[in-house]
Amino acid sequence: MTDLLKKQYLLDTSDYQQYKDLFFYSFDILDTEMKRTFLKREFKYSKVYGIKTDDQLQVSVTCIPFEVNFFDRRFLMSGIANVMSAPEYLPGNGVDTLINKALYDMYQNGTALSYLGPFSFDYYRRFGYEQVFENLQMTIPFNKLVRYKKPEDGYLKRYEYIEAQSIIGKLFAEKNNKGTIIRKSWWWKNLSLWHPDDLLAVYYNELSEVDGYLRYVFKEGNFVIRDMYYRTKDSFLGLMHFINKHRSIYENVIINSADINLRINKFVSDPTETKIEIKPSMMARIVDLKGFLNDYPIQLNDLETITLDIKDSLPWNNHIWQLTVKNGAIHLKESSKKADIVVSIQTLTKAMFGYQTLLDSYDIGDVQGDINKIRLLDKLFVKEKAKLKDDF
Numbered sequence: 387m388t389d390l391l392k393k394q395y396l397l398d399t400s401d402y403q404q405y406k407d408l409f410f411y412s413f414d415i416l417d418t419e420m421k422r423t424f425l426k427r428e429f430k431y432s433k434v435y436g437i438k439t440d441d442q443l444q445v446s447v448t449c450i451p452f453e454v455n456f457f458d459r460r461f462l463m464s465g466i467a468n469v470m471s472a473p474e475y476l477p478g479n480g481v482d483t484l485i486n487k488a489l490y491d492m493y494q495n496g497t498a499l500s501y502l503g504p505f506s507f508d509y510y511r512r513f514g515y516e517q518v519f520e521n522l523q524m525t526i527p528f529n530k531l532v533r534y535k536k537p538e539d540g541y542l543k544r545y546e547y548i549e550a551q552s553i554i555g556k557l558f559a560e561k562n563n564k565g566t567i568i569r570k571s572w573w574w575k576n577l578s579l580w581h582p583d584d585l586l587a588v589y590y591n592e593l594s595e596v597d598g599y600l601r602y603v604f605k606e607g608n609f610v611i612r613d614m615y616y617r618t619k620d621s622f623l624g625l626m627h628f629i630n631k632h633r634s635i636y637e638n639v640i641i642n643s644a645d646i647n648l649r650i651n652k653f654v655s656d657p658t659e660t661k662i663e664i665k666p667s668m669m670a671r672i673v674d675l676k677g678f679l680n681d682y683p684i685q686l687n688d689l690e691t692i693t694l695d696i697k698d699s700l701p702w703n704n705h706i707w708q709l710t711v712k713n714g715a716i717h718l719k720e721s722s723k724k725a726d727i728v729v730s731i732q733t734l735t736k737a738m739f740g741y742q743t744l745l746d747s748y749d750i751g752d753v754q755g756d757i758n759k760i761r762l763l764d765k766l767f768v769k770e771k772a773k774l775k776d777d778f
Contacts, residue, residue, distance in 0.1 A: 397434040397446065404443040405429060405436070412470035424579040428467070431572055433491070435484040437475075445471045445480035449488050450778055453568040454499065455559070457683040457768050460568070464492045464673070466502035467778045485513050489673060493702060498678040500671045503777050510669055514699055516732035518739040519565075519667040519774045522648055524641040528609070528633040530659045532652075536627050537620035539592040547584035547601065550574060554588060554599045561615055565739065565772030566644070577776075584612065589624040597621040600628065609636040613775060614643070622652075644773035668774055672735050675703040679718050682738065686766050687714045692759050695725035696734065703731055711766065727755035727763065737764065739772040 397405060406425060410417045428450065437445040450465040466488070469481055492500060504510045507517055545553060551574035559568065567573065578584065581603070589598040598621030601613040609632050616622040629639060641653065646664055654660050672678050675696060689711035698704040708721035729744065733752045736742040744764045747753045753760060 395436065395438075397429075397436045397443075401434075401436060401443060402426065402429055405434065405446060408443055408446060408470055408472060409468055412472075413468075420579045420582050424576050427572055427576055427579075432467075433464075433488070435488055437480045437484065439475070443472070444475040445484060447481065447484040447488055449492070449500075451497075452501075452573075454501075454565055455563040455568050456499075456565050456772070457770075458563050459681050459683050461499050461678065461681070462495070462497040463499040463501060463567070464488070464497050465567075465778045466500060469502075469505075482512075489513070489671075489700060492673045493700070496674070496677065498672070498674045498681075500673050501668050501774070501778075502671075503668050507666070507669065511732060513671070514731050515669040515671040516735045517666050517668075518670045518736055518741040518772060519644070520646050520771070521665045521667045522641075522643045522646040523663045523665060524639075524643075524648075524650060524653065525608075525661040525663075526639045526641070526654050527659055528636060528639055530654050530656050531630060531633065531639055532626070532655050533630055534623045534626045537589075537623040540590055540597065540620050540624055542587055542589050542624055542628050545586040545588065546578075547581065547586050548575070548578040550578065550586050550601070553586065554596055557596050557599070557615070557617075561617075562773070562775055564770065566774050567776045569776075573776075581612075587625065587628050589616070589621040589628075591618070591620065598625055600625050604636070605640075607636060608638045608640050610640045610642070612642055614641070626653075644775050646771070668777060670735055670739060670772075672703070672731055672738070673700070675707075675731070675734075676718055678738070679709070679716055682716065683768060684711060684714070684716055684766050685768065686711055688712055689762060689766055692763055693721055693723050693726045694763075695728040696731060697729070698731040700731075709763075725755065726759040727753060729753045729755075738767050740768045740770050741772065743767075 409425060433449045435447045436443050448468040450467055452463045452465050453460055454463045584601055584603045587600040588596055591597040597618055598616035602611050616625055650657050650660055691708055691710045694707045694709060696703055706721045706725050708719050710717045733747045737744045744753050744760050748760050
């Protein structure tokens, strides 16, 4: 065992002060009471790895335990956060050591997936992660926002975002089922601490049931929408009426959405006046391919046997696999046969998250093999792109 590995360990509460100091130094974040409360709670619920030199914390990686709702299937997911290294730490492979150790532990604990927010996409591709999430941002001059008539029924109420779980938590859980986090109470609380200025507008129908909501914040002279959901026509009209009430105060409405197919004509009278951006977001990694496939929301009841050569740095994924689907059940086992398809774990991740089909990847040389088998395998995977409404 190398000296570096000997210094690698899981942090505990006695290490928190050094962890906190390294966090605020590394990310140049203002040290406030809210941020400290956020960090302490995150530390409490997470598995935190670290390397020390002379009893001083030099490198750390945080793994936050989550569950995700992936097209109505639940999977354990570990969120990689707070990847940090002291500037005086000279060995360059400390982060690599900790992330690889974390991936091994995830597999041992039955965690199928891992997400992270990258500072560099190429850097994290070294560890098998791939970008699969995107966000849409529409910047609309307020005077171009469509004025709709008021809804016939229902009413709106405003809240602080810290109250969100008790008010919209159930609706959020029901409607966000394309890969986003199943938010536990501690995570709802932490979101409100990290975004202390966020507000919540809720539309109630005539039965006083929550029918829609708007998470928003006022920022740099703009009305910024972080999340919006409307179940019915009246909830949409009610929320739009609420937004329009701010047109004399703010210059623009900025709508952020995990749905990159959101239609602009719902919101603007003149689309040429609107700035539309598609922004890359979080990355994902399949940690346990067999575990993920065994409960994956397959789109076919039957599929003839296809042999896959999966290229991955994780040895438990890096095999030739024989895949068959019979009566809606997937069967996966290791094989010594010649592969029909050769594909990397990153390219497979994009296909399984609905981000880029295997056929599209084949067209640019990222998949090799039998084109007919590739077409067949593509039919097994979800066609809608996965959506994520959290970052960490």
